[in-house]
Amino acid sequence: MSIKIALAGNPNSGKTTLFNALTGSDQYVGNWPGVTVEKKDGRLAGHKDTVLQDLPGIYSLSPYSLEEKVSRNFLVYEKPDAILNIVDGTNIERNLYLSTQLAELGIPMVIAVNMMDIVDKAGDKIDFKKLGKALNCRAIGISAQKSRGCRDAAAEALLVAREGLKSEAPHVFSGSVEHALAHIEESIQGKVPAASIRWCAIKIFERDKEAIEKMGINPKTIEHVEGHIKDCEKELDDDAESIITSQRYEFIQKIVKDCVVKNSKRLKRMSISDKIDRIVTHKILALPIFILSLCAMWWLAVAENGPGTILTDWANDQFLGEDGWHLPFTSHKFKCPEKECENCTADERGENCTCESCRIYTGMEYEEAQEFYAPHEKNIEAWEAAYIEAYNEANKDKEGFEELAEMPEELDEALARTVKADGVRLDDDEETGEAVRGKLKDGCGPCIEVEIAEEDDEDAPELEWTCDWAMYQVSKAVPEVDPSNYGVFIPGISTLLDSMLDKAGVNETVKSLVKDGAWGGVATVLGFVPVILVVFLFLAFLEDCGYMARVAFIMDRLFRKFGLSGKSFIPMIVGKGCGVPAVMAARTIENERDHRMTVILATFIPCGAKTVVIAMFASIFFRDMWWVAALMDIIGIAIIVLGGIALKKSRAFAGEAAPFVMELPSYHLPTPNGIWRHTWTRVKGYVFKAGMIIFPACVFLWLVMHFDWSFTLLADEEIEKSILHDIGSWIAWFFAPLGFGTWQGAAASVSAEIAKEQATATLGIVAQNMQGTSTAAHIKALFGSMSDFPRLAAFSFMVFNLFIPPCMVAIAVTFREMGTKAWGWFAVAFQLFIGYTIALSAYQVGMLICSGVFTFWTILALAIDGFCLWAIFRPARKEIAK
Amino acid sequence: MNASSILILVILAALVSLALWRVWKKGAPCECGTNCKACLKNCKNHSSASGCSCSSQAKDSLI
Structure with missing residues (x-):
């Protein structure tokens, strides 16, 4: 025993x-x-x-x-x-x-x-x-x-x-x-x-x-x-x-x-904890310090050159994507691949070698070689695009003309010599997604020089760059940079999967199901593990050192001014990890009215799954504006405070705030082991969820996107006949005033109720036919097709999915905790109202400010905002105040 | 459809079934360290004054 x-x-x-x-x-x-x-x-x-x-x-x-x-x-x-x-x-x-x-x-x-x-x-x-x-x-x-x-x-x-x-x-x-x-x-x-x-x-x-x-x-x-x-x-x-x-x-x-026996000298001195508390719980400084700590967390997670973004880019492009990566801590210098080259043997390989790769790349690191080749690659791409356009233009009236989509193996030399790349799509503008004319950077190697005319300069030459046939040939002669020539190279999982499926001789439909459906969706979610990791590491540090307990104390001071209790904020801190325990943690509140109110408000704090949605939009649309991510947390807290004030003024939630007694632990210097244990528990749950929930959901979504109602398999260009397209289109009207009223936006928003990070996975799947070479480019193009203001539409989509009712499990727990179905529906309706209002206001007012667009929806958004302000600032009725 | 395609489809179907079965049995894994079914079960079994494994765990780590 x-x-x-x-x-x-x-x-x-x-x-x-x-x-x-x-x-x-x-x-x-x-x-x-x-x-x-x-x-x-x-x-x-x-x-x-x-x-x-x-x-x-x-x-x-x-x-x-x-x-x-x-x-x-x-x-x-x-x-x-x-x-x-x-x-x-x-x-x-x-x-x-x-x-x-x-x-x-x-x-x-x-x-x-x-x-x-x-x-x-x-x-x-x-x-x-x-x-x-x-x-x-x-x-x-x-x-x-x-x-x-x-x-x-x-x-x-x-x-x-x-x-x-x-x-x-x-x-x-x-x-x-x-x-x-x-x-x-x-x-x-x-x-x-x-x-x-x-x-x-x-x-x-x-x-x-x-x-x-x-x-x-x-x-x-x-x-x-x-x-x-x-x-x-x-x-x-x-x-x-x-x-x-x-x-x-x-x-x-x-x-x-x-x-x-206590140290008498110490008793007379203030402890370090007390000294820190004098600053971090200071009545004026406390809140700014809390907001600063949130900003620091998001900066680390999503700022352009922050650790989160560097790791996310690596995970998305190299580890999970198609690029691959070199083994760290090994040499990444060029090594000649031409084993049969007579001068290219043994240790001196490359020095006297006559092969083109050795001539150009010997002595270069991988990054240097990439930098060297980049203008040639752009030159080739741009010239080929120009050739295709010129070819189609020159031949469109000929009988039996078939539009050219790819570069032909045999070129029309006469046409090739006359091709100029003027006016072709060279690069996409990062903000608008629109084609920019002649946008080629400095240092474009041997052939390219861009001359951009000022719009109002009539004497300036027409937009043109001097890339002709000869220069194209020069660039074509430069060997491509093969990463496997630069040390131990591990291909990305997508590439491995691709080659594995090709080797197995799997047909194209099954390949698409596995690669674009199952793996594509899961990879989109897993690609943001680094952001989750950084956020949870930061939170674990704050929790372990004792600061998060102070946050509840700080918020109590703020809440109490409005008749709320700091007790209500504890579930909200818990909710940063997951909404379900947050709703349950509200059980410690004895007063039924405050308990219900806390349940309704607790899930407005973006949870771990919502962090992924924030991370995705921050990395695609707001790369230069990391503070947008921090703003989501601040909006969440603002909704809790303002929503609490408004609810407290109603008869159903009125009453005195419950007393809040809490022991503030001394500050500890957290151990790396403790922080890692906390973080790993959460990240593990997130990764497992990708396997258990996101994976089957993505397979299902791919199927409904590639089959029509008679269960006939559709080609990529026939997606508009699919089941998912139809269902999405039926409900898209609801999202139209928010800027993403297309079947893709509707499908992503509705599927997010399975689990919030499913929104990112769904976007990855439904956008895969859009223009671009990466998931990020596809999604950017998707929002570009939804609205004239893609960034506003993306922001609206993000806030809508963050502040509407949480995932299904959290909704089920909310219903149970609210006691009756009527209260459960009230909670869901309240959350939906808040999410819709914020998204509507962000999009409509944003359009009004950006370009003066004023529609019926702008009036409605302003009217609802007015109603919300009235609900917050109206005086409490005397009998309710009592 | 060739044999390897059918094999891949069978593997995929098995993985999806396994994932759904796991969720059905234990609930979705969760960022709070447990799983949703554990939360719902606790929630169902106990009086309104009681806590749940997830919330108490989270609170323990907090305070």
Whole structure:
């Protein structure tokens, strides 16, 4: 039979850190039947027969909160073989309150005083022998974060568990209380387990109804002992529960006085935590600091040269895409591929080689070679495009003319010599997606020089560049840059998949299903893992160092001004990871009105899945405006505050804000391991979701996009007959005022209800027939085809999908938490109204500002905005205010 | 349609079925570290005053 050791202690005392240190990776998170709060189980490393059970953090065993009830019931009724009580050494007085209660349970116990590294640094001293003696158990100093003393504590707990060394309950109470307890113990002897008789007696003394009920004591016995309790209360002039509490604290004060020597110099100084708090919770600076930290997070994640973007570009183009990548930390210098070249052998390969590649690229790094070849590539592309256009123009009236789409193998030399690239599409404008004439950059190699005429300069030559047949031939003679000649080259997954399918001889339809449907959608989502990684790393750092707890405190100050409680903000911070636990975390709010309001508002904070949508649009449309991503979080918070104000003024949600009490933990320097563990848990969930949800959804979308209603397979150019096209077109009118009223926009928005990141995957699939060579270019072209203002339409699409009702699972939880269907529908309708209003206003007002476009929808947007402002700023009715 | 195409289709169908079966059994994996079904199950089984594995985990990490 395995030995069970329970880890019990105050919240933030380092239980989970100790649990992880002792169990290593051999742990799982599971829900026990019948209990309401999660416990973690893990096997003690090196002891397969020993199970560590991590209980939720609790302050006492008195039933004030759910966690305390659950932990108490577990410790009292499930009876672990031993308790390893984790005590925060930096806050020993408060932590020992629980220790005094645990010592009364009659379960073998070891006290592990944690954070000893901080205690030592502060110059404080703790006498563990005296501490252990006072509580009749063994006490050990540990530092879970530094993995110091953890093994000793576990070994000690294992020893007391194996030998059943039950500690005697410490003498905590005064004579009169002990007298009453002795009477109670006498009355219940034989009716409760002998080991926990002391604990049962104290609970009866405290008149803890739930504990008494569970003990199954005869009411007559309770009546009998009531006289002794009343006598004690009369003597000490207080109620029984307060007597127990105050005498426990008196006992703890005595212990601390005997066992702890505090550094007198430190007591006079302000702690570092206090100094930091003076700035970060400052009444004026707090909010700007919070917004700055959000901006810093998004800058790191999506700014053009930030780590998130660099990694995302690499993931999208090289790792998952078609480019491929070179093995890092190896040489990327050119090596001649011409093995049969007579001068090109052995170590001196390249130096005297006569092959064209060696002549040009010898000594160049991969990036240098790419830079060298780029103008030639542009020259070839531009000239070929010009040739095709000139050919089609010259031959269009001839009989049997077939439009030329690709460069022919045999060129019409006469035509080739006359071709000028004037007026052909050379490059796309980054903002508008429109073709720009003659836009070729400097340093265009041997052949190109662009001469751009000023619009108002009549004497200037016509837009033309001097790329003729001879120059084209020069560029064609330059060998292409083959990445495999520059060190170890690993092709992108798309390329590998492509060649694998080609080698297998798979037909084009199946190839498209696998490559464009299944892989295309999943790759679009996975390509943004780096952004998720950066955001979650940053959040994990803020959480682990203790700043996020301050954010709730800061927001409480802001919320309270408007009649809201900071308690409502805790679920919203939780919601940065996922909306589902955010909605559930609102359960801690006892007031039903505030609970409902919090459920409605909690999902407006963009969750992890919505972060992907933000990342995608930021990288495609707002690359030079990273702050747009941060703006999404700020809009989310603004909706919560303003929506809360508006709702609080209605009869259904009016009422006083609930009090909010929260312990602010000391700032810790987070460990890389802790941050990574937090981040990895979230990223892992995201990656798995791509495999479990996005993958089947993408296959389904590809199928409905490539089949018509009679289930006939359609060619790429027949997509307009597809099922998806029809369904999308039926509902596209709803999105038309928002700027993306096409079947693609409708399909992406509706499919996002499966999971928010599905919007990005769907866009990747439905845009694949658009112009461009990458998913980003396809999506850019798609929005260009939807609206004359592609950036505005993209912004509108993004805010609509961020602020409408969350994914299906979160909606289901919202319905359940709201209590009734009517309230559930109200929540969904409210969220839809907010999302639609913001998108409508952004697009219509944006168009009005950008180009003075004023339509019926502009009037409607302004009218709804006016209504919203009225709902926020109207005076609260007197009876409601009361 | 050749044999390799059919084989690829069968593999794809198997993967899709596996993913859907996993979601049906355990719920969609989630950024909060658990899965949706665990949340919904907890939510269903417990009184309105109770928490859930995800929320308590998230709160634990927060406070």
